[in-house]
Amino acid sequence: MIARMSTLFVRTLREDPADAEVASHKLLVRAGYIRRAAPGIYSWLPLGLRVLGKVEGIIREEMAAIGSQEVHFPALLPREPYEATGRWTEYGDGIFRLKDRKEADYLLGPTHEEMFTLLVKDLYGSYKDLPLAIYQIQTKYRDEARPRAGLLRGREFIMKDSYSFDHTDEGLEAAYQAHRAAYVKVFDRLGFEYVIVKATSGAMGGSASEEFLAVSEAGEDTFVRSPGGYAANVEAVTTLAPEALSYEGVPAAHAEDTPDTPTIQTLVDHLNEAFPREDRPWEAGDTLKNVLLTLRHPDGTVEPLAVGLPGDRDVDIKRLEGQLEPIEVEPMDDVELKKHASLVKGYIGPEALGEKSESGIRYLVDPRVVTGTRWVTGANVEGQHVIDLVAGRDFTPDGTIEAAEVREGDPAPDGSGPLTLARGIEMGHVFQLGRKYADALGLQVLDENGKLVTVTMGSYGIGVTRAVAAVAEGTLDDIGLCWPRNVAPYDLHLVATGKDAAVFEAAAKLAEELKAAGIDVLYDDRPKVSPGVKFKDAELIGVPTIVTVGKGLVEGKIEVKDRKSGEKTEVALDEAVAHLIAVVRD
Amino acid sequence: MIARMSTLFVRTLREDPADAEVASHKLLVRAGYIRRAAPGIYSWLPLGLRVLGKVEGIIREEMAAIGSQEVHFPALLPREPYEATGRWTEYGDGIFRLKDRKEADYLLGPTHEEMFTLLVKDLYGSYKDLPLAIYQIQTKYRDEARPRAGLLRGREFIMKDSYSFDHTDEGLEAAYQAHRAAYVKVFDRLGFEYVIVKATSGAMGGSASEEFLAVSEAGEDTFVRSPGGYAANVEAVTTLAPEALSYEGVPAAHAEDTPDTPTIQTLVDHLNEAFPREDRPWEAGDTLKNVLLTLRHPDGTVEPLAVGLPGDRDVDIKRLEGQLEPIEVEPMDDVELKKHASLVKGYIGPEALGEKSESGIRYLVDPRVVTGTRWVTGANVEGQHVIDLVAGRDFTPDGTIEAAEVREGDPAPDGSGPLTLARGIEMGHVFQLGRKYADALGLQVLDENGKLVTVTMGSYGIGVTRAVAAVAEGTLDDIGLCWPRNVAPYDLHLVATGKDAAVFEAAAKLAEELKAAGIDVLYDDRPKVSPGVKFKDAELIGVPTIVTVGKGLVEGKIEVKDRKSGEKTEVALDEAVAHLIAVVRD
Incomplete structure (x- = not known):
């Protein structure tokens, strides 16, 4: 076909749009591919729609190649199925809710696990009907707090979401691997650099989970890689816990005056001056920092949490949230802190924390805080710290948690070398959901022995509109967009x-x-x-x-x-x- | 390609679904094309999605053939543009409204005139950019009071909506004719019987307007045809008003006792007994029936309206609403009626009505009530009617209105013979919108003389998901669906x-x-x-x-x-x- 610039519905702009931060967003607007209709909501001009069509075409081909069948669900969905799985509440402010003229509750679907599960339950009843893989390419909605970067994080966007249904774990594993392989083909054809990383499964539930990230500074996800091939979303990185140490001969803990040491650095300086070590100077990593947080549940209730970690690391809230989803985490404010009379701000030590302490605040520590490690930490007295406090001897936390920031040079948990950090855009996500949704919604089939068994599911998503932006972002140069041939609007x-x-x-x-x-x-x-x-x-x-x-x-x-x-x-x-x-x- | 029944995601049903009234709905569910997700909201199985794709493909080809370019707008739309054109309010309960997390107002788009107008305003500024025709195939939402008949009247549905932009009336006329011709090709290819009828333009505003109706008993629209080729939606039929008559020699109006005549039939019987005519018996058509109605505006305010029409016809509320859109019309209830002390229920005559009367109720009459026509009607006294009341002599209404039912055998307004009535499904609608939206949203371009002129627009819709049902409805037989080759899911x-x-x-x-x-x-x-x-x-x-x-x-x-x-x-x-x-x- 021929499109003529004299009549094509496009106007290029010489100036960047005022609201655009990332290069792909600027160029997609300037080159006349998309226009903003509302925050995080875009209209597609003919050029943009052609690229979108190419991306969808590639996805459809690779889905067909693994025998996945296309269906299409509505975006306007009734509350009941999402109530049954708990997600009506779990999503919190993150979804759009509305009422119809009869005051019935609806949502705009953010993802369709419930609907797919119910449809399969409606049609199928025997293990002979399985395996099944079905998918849709469909418009989805999330009421993002901070829509950003054009198509990269929108509030109305197109996703390809697939679901697999099996009656055995082996079947699920095979479906998962088939989708993973198809995604490799899709992203290879889209023509940008990507990595496959271990991921947490977030609000989806389930076990095995990997993400496909487009490597890009414009991305919101941080991931790590090691020379030996380990790769994970930073939320999913596990810490190599050292072996427990013997604390034989370690002196008893002793509280000391440490005036004017409100920060880790001032504390370390004071230690080196007042209590110099013989072997080496005190370092931030010798201190145990106890951070108080407030966990906000989707239903609005809150609970306190204390996290203990080496003083040279900060709490990574996003990483913590990755493990506690759908709970949101925020630093505890002073109003909340004052409710706990036994806590001395700036000098909180392990003895004031834990479910059995006076405060009753659950106390979880970084996996590096193993039995036998020695710490300088708050003495629960204004102006005092305690030295030689030994984990397992002087205090016992309620458990461990991955809350500390991951840093460049940290060892990969599989021993494959030091980690490097980079940023990426989440393009695809493959999950082994398992039986969570089938359980909640009663999806069972008769097995070979005539017994009802619960179906096990996989969930596999690709951000389709986001892929357009990611391809643009990964291929553009100083003078404009620079499409790979597979997705270019014209040849x-x-x-x-x-x-x-x-x-x-x-x-x-x-x-x-x-x-x-x-x-x-x-x-x-x-x-x-x-x-x-x-x-x-x-x-x-x-x-x-x-x-x-x-x-x-x-x-x-x-x-x-x-x-x-x-x-x-x-x-x-x-x-x-x-x-x-x-x-x-x- | 080959699809195998052993693995195709489909299950046929032997029983009709409980909620299905029309044959196409029953069969599309039974044959595994669609499934209900919520009232008026459907999921598409692979078979259904294939038919939908075929229909969309035909539409895309015919749009491309007239140079219309495809774009794509969001469904989640901000309130402001719809506020500017008044439709945020006019739509009343008919649209889905919602708020985002920042309490900003949004709607789910029922149609996109505003968004298209603003996009063209964003990109274009000169008459040289025109003419322009752009369209989308997109999911739309209406909160129908009575979703029915499966895909025929849904709450989430797919429409193709096109819009044309011109700077002259001749340009609009040409664009309108091009779209009309394209629609003829689309509907010919879809392979069902249809008619093109004159239509009212409803909430869209604008002037010339025609509908493409699939001829079907399952349809909600009634239309008329004449042997000479006249065809119109019943809402758009105009009544052939007779010439004014001379009333010279007509006796003065005289009130008579007419006890126990609460209905037109009892009145006619009484007249024939008590006041027999010499030339012929009294008939219902000799009486003037005055019907009191309540008009409900979209903002919730109400006003009364009285309609006078020959006693042998009923008021057709839908036809009346067609002319008063977006006002809703309902019979006046007794509570409201009692507010008007001068009205005697069952005996209301023209003298008690009209803007200058004591009641002050606007009084509009059927076009047949021309000057010189003689009527028997209420005497505004309990138990009395007045005979020989002459229009234009004894009363003068505030105007005329097309409120009477259209009947089989009525003459076509263009003199092309008696009308027959049939039912149809509205499949397409072509409108000359004119400058309404461009005026409201400030879409102007510079003309040949460097002067700003307001753009004139056309709006052209096809119900895409509805077309699937209409094709099914128009082709099915006793044993199942029976697709025309162009849209069949497989060859x-x-x-x-x-x-x-x-x-x-x-x-x-x-x-x-x-x-x-x-x-x-x-x-x-x-x-x-x-x-x-x-x-x-x-x-x-x-x-x-x-x-x-x-x-x-x-x-x-x-x-x-x-x-x-x-x-x-x-x-x-x-x-x-x-x-x-x-x-x-x-």
Whole structure:
């Protein structure tokens, strides 16, 4: 087909939109692919819709290849199934809720586990019906607190969500691996750099879970990698706990005056001055920091939590939330703190914490705080710290938790070397949900022995509109978008320059010949637009090959430019069609 | 492609769903095309989604053929643009409204005039940018009071909505005609009987407006046709008003006792007994019935209205609402009636009505009530009617209105003969919106003289999910669905019967050969299902051609059955592929 710039519904902008932070967002708006309709809600112009269609097409092909069948669910969903699984409440402010004219409760679906489960329950009843894999490409809604970065975190967005149904764990494992392999093919075809990382499963429940992250500074997810191949979302990293130590011969804990030491650094400085160690100076890692937090449950109730961790690390709230989902975590405020009379702000030690203490606050420690480790920590007295407090001897926490920040250079938990940190965009997520939803909604089938067994499920998502942004983000350059061929809105961008009627005739003829060969051409036929503006538009729009018919025509030549490399080739007009077919099919 | 019944996500039902009234709804559920998720909200199974895709494909092709470009808007829309055009209020209970976490108002878009207008305003600024036609195929929402008939009147549904933008009235007329012609092609290809009728434009505003109705008893719209080619939605029919009559020599109006005449029929009987006419008996059409109504505005305010019409006709509330949209009309209740002391229930005459009367109630009459017509009507005294009350002499209404029911045999307003009534499903609607939305939202362009002019718009809709139901409804028969070839989920339904492995091998080979020829085959490969069940399923599912490989195989024969006619043909296996290609391409 041929689209003509003279009539295409597009206008490019020279200025970045005011609300755009990341490069892909700026360029997708400037190049006329999308427009903002409301915060986190976008309209798609023809160019954008074509790229979206290409991405959807790739996903559909790879889903069909593993035998997954396409269905389509509504976005407007009744409350009851989400009530049955607890998610009506768990989602908190994160979903859009509404009432119909009869005051019945509805939500705009953020994800469709419940609906898929109920549909399979409606249709199927025997193990012979399984395995089953079904999916949809559908518009979803989340009332994000901070929609950002254009399509990267929207409030209305398109997802591909698949679900697998099996009656055995082996079946689920096979379905999981099939979807994982299909996702590898999808993301390979989309043409950007990605990693597969271990993930927590968040509000979804379930066990095994991996994420596909597009490697990008614009991403909101932090992940780690080791030289030996370990990769995980930072929320899912586990800490290598050291072996328990013997504390034989460790002196009894002793409280000391430590005036004016409100921070870890001032405490360490004071220790080194007042209580110098012989072997080496005191370090922040010798102190045990106790951080008080408030956990907010989706139903609005709150409870306190204390986390103990080495003083050289901060609590990573997002990582903590990853393990406590759907609970939200925030630092405990002073009003709440004052409710616990036994706690001395700035000098809180383990003895004031724990379910058996006076405060009764649950006390969890970093996995590095193993039995036998020695700490300097608060003495529960204003202006005092305690030295030589030994875990397992002087205090026993209620348990451990992964709450500490992960740092560059930390060891990978599988021993595969030091971790490096990077940022990524979550593009896909594969989960082994297990029986959580089937249990809640009563999805059972008769097995080989005529016994009812609960079905086990997998859930597999791809952010489709987000993928458009991620591809853009991963491929753009200083001058504009730079689409991989698989998802480009057109195969070729053909530019006719100058005022010579012969140029426009030759270009129009070339466009028709290319169309006849099945090539999709964006033809810049605008008669009164300067070559400079046309080239700038072509670079901004980012079709992978730019063909110019202009001055060279008098010598029977056209110019073919690779958008990515900038490499230009002169081609004889009468060889142009064959040459361009080869370029496009390459 | 080949879909196999052994793995296809479908289960046919022998029983009709309890909530289904119309045949297409029953069969689409029973044959496994759709499932109900909530009132008026449906999930699409693979079979249904394939038909939906075919319908969408036909629409896209015909839109592209008239140069309309596809875009895509969100469904979750901010309040402000709909406030600017007044529709936030006008829609009343008919739309879904919700708030986000910041308490900002949103709606689920019922139609997108506002968003399209604003997008064009964002991108375009000159007459040189026009004409423009853009469209989307998108999910829409209406909070229908009575969702019914499955997909025919849903609360979440897919529409194709197009909009045209021009700077001259001639441009709008051309765009309107282009869309009208495209719709003719779309509906011809969908393969059901339809009519194009004059329509009122309802909440859309604007002037010229036509509807495409699928002729069907299951429809909610009543339309009329005349032998001479007039066709209109019953709401849009205009009444042929007679010429004014001379009332010279008509006796003065005289009130008479008419005891016990609460209904038109008892009044007519009484008149014929007590005041017999010489020329002919009194008839219901000689009486003037005054009906009191309450108009409910979208903002909740109410006002009274009186309608005078010949006693042989009832008020058609829907027809009246068609002219007063977005006002809702209901009969005035006794509480309201008693507020008007001058009105005597059952004996209300024109003198008690009208803006200048004591009641002050606006009084509109049927167009047949022209000057000089003589009526028997209420005397505003309990138990009395007035005879020889002459319009234009004894009373003057505030105006006329089309409120009377249209009846079989009424004359077409264009003189093309008597009207017949039928029912239809509204499938498409083409409107000349004019400048209403562009005015409200400030969409102007510079014209040839550098002057700002307001853009004129057209709005063109097709109910896409409704079209699936309408095609089903218009083509089904006693035994199941019966798709036209253009929209059938598959080209062929291939059934292998019996237990003979050779049959299944031959069928599988045939399926592969057909697939290689580009034919989409639904192959019933289920090994343990009886031929009777397989044939019943095939008839229910309604693929246009059913191919059976079974007993005849020993003689090298297969059977080809036309689903619609039931006609069976024996074909030699080695000629089967060529024969079936010819059948499918026919």
